[in-house]
Amino acid sequence: MKIGITGTGSYIPSVIAKNEDFLNHEFLGTDGAKFGYENAVIIEKFQSITGIAERRYALPELNTSDLGHLAADKALQDAGIDKEDLDYIIFAHNFGDIEHGKIQGDTLPSLATRVKHLLRIKNPKCVAYDMIFGCPGWIEGVIQASAFIKSGLAKKCLVIGGETLSRVVDEHDRDSMIYSDGAGAAVIEANPDGGEILGHASLTFANGEAYYLFFDKTYNEGGCSNTRYIKMHGRKIYEFACTHVPKAMADCLEKSGVDIDEVKKIFIHQANEKMDEAIIKRFYRLHNKEVPENIMPMSIHKLGNSSVATIPTLYDLVRKGELEPHGVEKGDVVIFASVGAGMNINAFVYRV
Template identity: 55%
Template sequence: MGMRIIGSGSCIPETKLSNEHFENRSFLNEDGNPLNYSTETIISKFAAITGIEERRYAAPDQVASDLGAAAAAKAVASAGIDPESIDYLIMAHNFGDVRSGSSQSDAVPSLASRIKNRLGIKNPDCVAYDLLFGCPGWIEGMIHANAFIRSGIARRCLVVGGETLSRVSDAFDRDSMIYADGAGAVVVEGSSVPGGVLSHCSASYTQEQAGFLYFGSSHERKRGSDVRYIKMQGRKIYEFALSRVPEAMKKCLDRAGIEIADVKKILIHQANEKMDQAIVSSFYRLYGMEPPAGIMPMSIRLLGNSSVATVPTLYDLIATGAMPDHRFDPGDIILFASVGAGMNINAMAYRI
């Protein structure tokens, strides 16, 4: 019994913020002193490295579970199924529901339980739980669902990834320009048709790497240390990802017995355009090749980095025809990959 995606959905918030939105920001170093560049230069360098021109923010009355529920409802409708037939509802996130203007995370009850409630699912045998695995959380949720289905304890699962990073970013930290909000979801079910998930691998590096992404104080020292924001050691993450993610992708592909020439698309976490390009180039060099044109669709330029939401959102945009330069055809091999807080890495090979 294999596992196939039978429906997808995404929730892309309506509020757009271009890079010009940050022109009047006062960005500071970790020590609280101003950066030695003009804000215009900071934004220009940021765009050149990350590729981000716009990002989306949730509306003031929305939280992560709202975005997740909207994406999940679209996925269920796309699959054309009765939501009561879902055996597992997995919600991948990292920061819970953080309301606009608040610094407190709310994750009780779980976001998965809230989404199940919003979908109106009454079946108690639909087990709803949250998954915290950094940015690779949605792919890890797919790996969980695959295990449930292959073991025979589930027939159908709903896997959601959602986040509101704008609510946990430090306005005085230039990295705040990276973060965005959104959600994506898929419905998967068991299938005897060849294809679906072919292989996967995951890894957690938890020595010095565990602190590469963390919760820390604002760069504005007057804000005190009680309120925490998402922080990262960008250079160390870049070096870590460039050395470890291609290895995981190759391990996953080799496990599936797939030739690299047969890979049609690589859907990688939309973390940083330059980093993602370097990862994919390094991956192909492991096979003595250069990446073919169009192999790596990118959404980060207009949507920013929405953590666990980036990969399922990207999948849905292609599946629904919203990215006309990219498409999925029956039999295509798709390689999913992600890296994030933990530091966690995973990859999954999938045949459409």
């Protein structure tokens, strides 16, 4: 049974925040002290490492579930299926809906249920639930959807990845420049003439690595000590990802039975340009190969890191010819891979 992606959609928010918009921010170190150099230097170094020149933020009236609904609607239209035929809606996120200007995440009801409501799906047998798996959540949702279909529990599933990270950042933390908002979605179903998931891998490292990404108070001593923001141990994450993600990708590729020379594209979580380049280089080094030209599409330069939304958004853009010079054609073999909070890693090999 061929199980694959029959439709994709994405929603890229309209508000553009450029690096120069951060020139007047008061960035502080973990000890609350100011840095000994100007913001222009901080921003220049930031861009040279991450590759991010600008990012997208959602309009104040839109929440994560709204972004997910907009992406989902496009995916359903692209797949050409009746929304009432969906068996599962899986929404991968990390913080729920956070209204603009508020500090509390809202997951009651689940974001998947909210999307089902916004899509006006009447079928009660369409089960809606959320996936909390860090940045790899969308990939894990696809893996679960594939398992449901393979086991006969489902025929058609909708998997969404969405986030509004701009609402959970500490403005005094220079890492806040990394994060952005967005949503991507895909319809997964059995399709004899369509694409096929050839193999997958999922891993959780929690023996010492669990809190590489975490919630903590602002670096500003005068700020509210009870409010929490997304924080990370960047160096530890970098080293962890470069060590473990290439191995997971290689294991996944071996399980799929596909030779590395057949791989046309690698869709990797848009976390950090230099980190992603290092991961891909090490992956090919494991096979004694050089990295092929244009193997890794990147959207982080303009869209930033929107967590679970990066991969489905990236694939939608490439699939629809909106990220030159990249594209995919029927029969191409591609790899999806991600790493994030947990610490979780996953990947799947896919024939378009």
